[in-house]
Amino acid sequence: xxxxxxxxxARRLWWLIVLIFAGSLGLGYLLYKGRPPQFxxxxxxxxxxxxxxxxxxxxxxxxxxxxxxxxxxxxxxEVFRRATKSLADAGMAAPKTPVDLRASFIPRTEIFLLDAxxxxxxxxxxxxxxxxxxxxxxxKEMRDQQSESAQSAVSAEVVRVQKELDNASQKLVDFQRLxxxxxxxxxxxxxxxxxxxxxxxIADLRLQRSVATTGGAGVDPxxxxxxIPLGDNASGDGGMNVNATGQPQDRLLAAQQDLAIQETExxxxxxxxxxxxxxxxxxxxxxxQDKKLIELFTSQSKDLHQExxxxxxxxxxxxxxxxxQKQDHLLELNNNLAQxxxxxxxxxxxxxxxxxxIAGMQNIDVGKQVGQEPITILEEPTEPRLVPNPLWIALxxxxxxxxxxxxxxxxLWSHFAPRFQTVGxxxxxxxLPIYGRILRDRSMSSPRTLLDCERxxxxxxxxxxxxxxxILHQPEALESQRCFAVTSAIPLEGKSTVSVNLAIxxxxxxxxxxxxxxxxxxxxxxxxxGVNAARGLSNLLxxxxxxNEVLYSTRMQDxxxxxxxxxxxxxxxxxxxxxxxxxxxxxxxxFDYVIIDTPPVLAxxxxxxxxxxxxxxxxxVRLNYTRPALALRALDELCTRRxxxxxxxxxxxxxxxxxxxYYNYYRGLExxxxxxGSVGSxxxxxxxxxxx
Numbered sequence: 162x163x164x165x166x167x168x169x170x171a172r173r174l175w176w177l178i179v180l181i182f183a184g185s186l187g188l189g190y191l192l193y194k195g196r197p198p199q200f201x202x203x204x205x206x207x208x209x210x211x212x213x214x215x216x217x218x219x220x221x222x223x224x225x226x227x228x229x230x231x232x233x234x235x236x237x238x239e240v241f242r243r244a245t246k247s248l249a250d251a252g253m254a255a256p257k258t259p260v261d262l263r264a265s266f267i268p269r270t271e272i273f274l275l276d277a278x279x280x281x282x283x284x285x286x287x288x289x290x291x292x293x294x295x296x297x298x299x300x301k302e303m304r305d306q307q308s309e310s311a312q313s314a315v316s317a318e319v320v321r322v323q324k325e326l327d328n329a330s331q332k333l334v335d336f337q338r339l340x341x342x343x344x345x346x347x348x349x350x351x352x353x354x355x356x357x358x359x360x361x362x363i364a365d366l367r368l369q370r371s372v373a374t375t376g377g378a379g380v381d382p383x384x385x386x387x388x389i390p391l392g393d394n395a396s397g398d399g400g401m402n403v404n405a406t407g408q409p410q411d412r413l414l415a416a417q418q419d420l421a422i423q424e425t426e427x428x429x430x431x432x433x434x435x436x437x438x439x440x441x442x443x444x445x446x447x448x449x450q451d452k453k454l455i456e457l458f459t460s461q462s463k464d465l466h467q468e469x470x471x472x473x474x475x476x477x478x479x480x481x482x483x484x485x486q487k488q489d490h491l492l493e494l495n496n497n498l499a500q501x502x503x504x505x506x507x508x509x510x511x512x513x514x515x516x517x518x519i520a521g522m523q524n525i526d527v528g529k530q531v532g533q534e535p536i537t538i539l540e541e542p543t544e545p546r547l548v549p550n551p552l553w554i555a556l557x558x559x560x561x562x563x564x565x566x567x568x569x570x571x572x573l574w575s576h577f578a579p580r581f582q583t584v585g586x587x588x589x590x591x592x593l594p595i596y597g598r599i600l601r602d603r604s605m606s607s608p609r610t611l612l613d614c615e616r617x618x619x620x621x622x623x624x625x626x627x628x629x630x631x632i633l634h635q636p637e638a639l640e641s642q643r644c645f646a647v648t649s650a651i652p653l654e655g656k657s658t659v660s661v662n663l664a665i666x667x668x669x670x671x672x673x674x675x676x677x678x679x680x681x682x683x684x685x686x687x688x689x690x691g692v693n694a695a696r697g698l699s700n701l702l703x704x705x706x707x708x709n710e711v712l713y714s715t716r717m718q719d720x721x722x723x724x725x726x727x728x729x730x731x732x733x734x735x736x737x738x739x740x741x742x743x744x745x746x747x748x749x750x751x752f753d754y755v756i757i758d759t760p761p762v763l764a765x766x767x768x769x770x771x772x773x774x775x776x777x778x779x780x781x782v783r784l785n786y787t788r789p790a791l792a793l794r795a796l797d798e799l800c801t802r803r804x805x806x807x808x809x810x811x812x813x814x815x816x817x818x819x820x821x822x823y824y825n826y827y828r829g830l831e832x833x834x835x836x837x838g839s840v841g842s843x844x845x846x847x848x849x850x851x852x853x
Contacts, residue, residue, distance in 0.1 A: 189559020208271035243295035282545035413458030596808035597628030642776030650795035655812035660758035681732035684725025697726025
């Protein structure tokens with residue numbers, strides 16, 4: 162929501178706001194006079210203790226949410242209906258305006274506040290009493306209904322749980338008939354112990370195989386000794402003990418030790434004797450014999466080790482098969498125990514649930530017999546008192562309502578019929594530079610121009626001086642492009658006012674300026690400048706007049722007007738058939754600036770045709786008049802034809818959008834913003850020649 166736009170719309174529609182405000186005050190006063198007197202009666206209720214039934218309570222109420230809930234029940238339709246019916250049965254007719262019953266509670270307390278307001282004093286108090294009674298009756302019915310429904314639900318649940326308990330108990334008994342739980346547990350323990358023994362035996366066999374494979378090399382003597390099987394059948398198939406005294410392994414060890422002793426002795430003797438010495442020769446013979454024995458014993462030991470390894474492998478394989486069988490048996494035992502535990506747990510859970518439900522049914526019976534009403538009356542309804550209703554409150558309410566309605570209508574107007582209200586809104590919507598802000602000056606009505614300005618119109622004149630400065634200081638890319646068009650989206654946006662006054666401002670700089678009235682249907686620039694023109698652009702397009710014949714001098718020196726001429730209906734076709742480009746080039750050679758005032762873009766196609774022939778186009782919008790959608794549509798039309806729109810001129814800007822509030826400082830320094838020209842009354846020098 163654009164609050165600036167709404168603000169300007171509110172200023173423009175001030176009469177509507179005043180009318181709605183006055184109507185609201187009048188309506189509020191009439192309603193105040195026609196409103197019957199109001200009476201009010203008050204009462205209080207307090208929340209006391211309540212019975213708490215643990216497992217089977219069917220209507221428990223927590224204090225955290227209790228107060229708000231009961232206040233809502235008191236204000237509900239059911240209490241209102243019962244109270245009204247009770248009074249009607251007692252012969253009390255209800256007034257036209259129903260009683261307004263309000264229930265609230267004091268924060269951080271447990272006290273209810275009841276307030277009944279109506280047009281009849283007696284009926285209001287009686288209604289409050291009847292509402293309190295209806296409230297207690299409704300609460301009692303709610304408890305009874307809750308208890309009955311809870312008892313039915315619990316009874317059905319007891320039947321269901323009892324069936325499940327009987328089913329679970331029967332499954333447990335059937336299982337115990339098939340299996341003895343004690344035997345299962347003992348069997349599991351024995352099987353587990355036996356499997357551990359088998360695993361230890363396999364570990365011993367693997368150690369024996371390692372010793373037999375390496376021949377004892379690199380094995381710790383204690384470990385090797387532990388790997389020696391005990392007894393005659395320790396090898397697994399009655400084989401010979403390779404470590405027994407006198408066996409090949411022991412003789413091999415003894416031969417190796419003897420060889421080492423002989424070699425040591427020979428080395429010692431060689432230090433003092435020759436190799437041919439009889440003692441050394443005798444040792445050589447002994448050493449050769451020991452080596453042969455070692456080879457023999459080594460061969461015998463290898464055969465014995467291979468037999469031992471084969472026997473160990475057979476025993477290991479048998480033990481592993483036996484372990485697998487025992488593990489399968491153990492798994493079956495554990496499954497049976499798990500099934501037993503599951504059946505037992507299901508039966509225990511069903512039994513526990515059944516016991517709780519039985520206890521709950523007993524508590525429900527107690528809850529039905531004991532009246533649980535934690536709310537009691539603290540103060541009975543008071544005597545009705547007249548409610549004060551000052552006039553200023555009614556008028557204030559009417560004022561707020563009227564202002565809200567007026568603001569809503571202005572907002573709807575701004576939303577459904579938006580118009581540009583600020584320069585910022587224009588810049589945000591069109592996305593183009595703002596070349597100028599033309600001050601709104603109601604005294605400068607058509608056909609008056611800057612030439613008619615007085616000191617009090619200095620702000621209006623300064624607006625065009627600022628626009629002229631923007632044109633004179635164009636970027637380098639546009640500095641040489643001095644032929645431009647001035648257009649707008651729809652009529653009455655002030656494009657002709659901008660065109661003629663901008664031309665006057667440029668001519669005041671001694672620049673030769675040509676102002677072309679391109680509106681072949683409703684052109685009025687000759688009225689602005691006070692030129693009595695019988696011929697114009699339409700005559701030039703139809704070939705009935707030459708260019709020099711349609712150029713007219715004006716009251717402003719260096720400003721030449723090419724008026725529209727007689728009105729034509731086929732202006733677009735005339736423009737397309739005419740050599741317009743050559744004509745514009747000729748005019749650019751004669752004048753410093755050529756300004757073409759075109760018709761509105763959305764009115765006729767002439768504007769598109771003319772704007773396509775110039776260097777660039779200036780777009781005019783008028784605040785409080787131009788609709789954003791129409792302006793964007795017109796710019797889109799120009800963009801589609803590849804017409805360059807360099808900037809926007811905002812017409813009708815308020816004082817706050819310009820710097821005109823500072824112009825008063827210089828107001829007394831000049832009589833008129835612009836000085837009129839001094840050319841002849843009927844002649845104008847154009848391109849070095851005089852033309853009538």
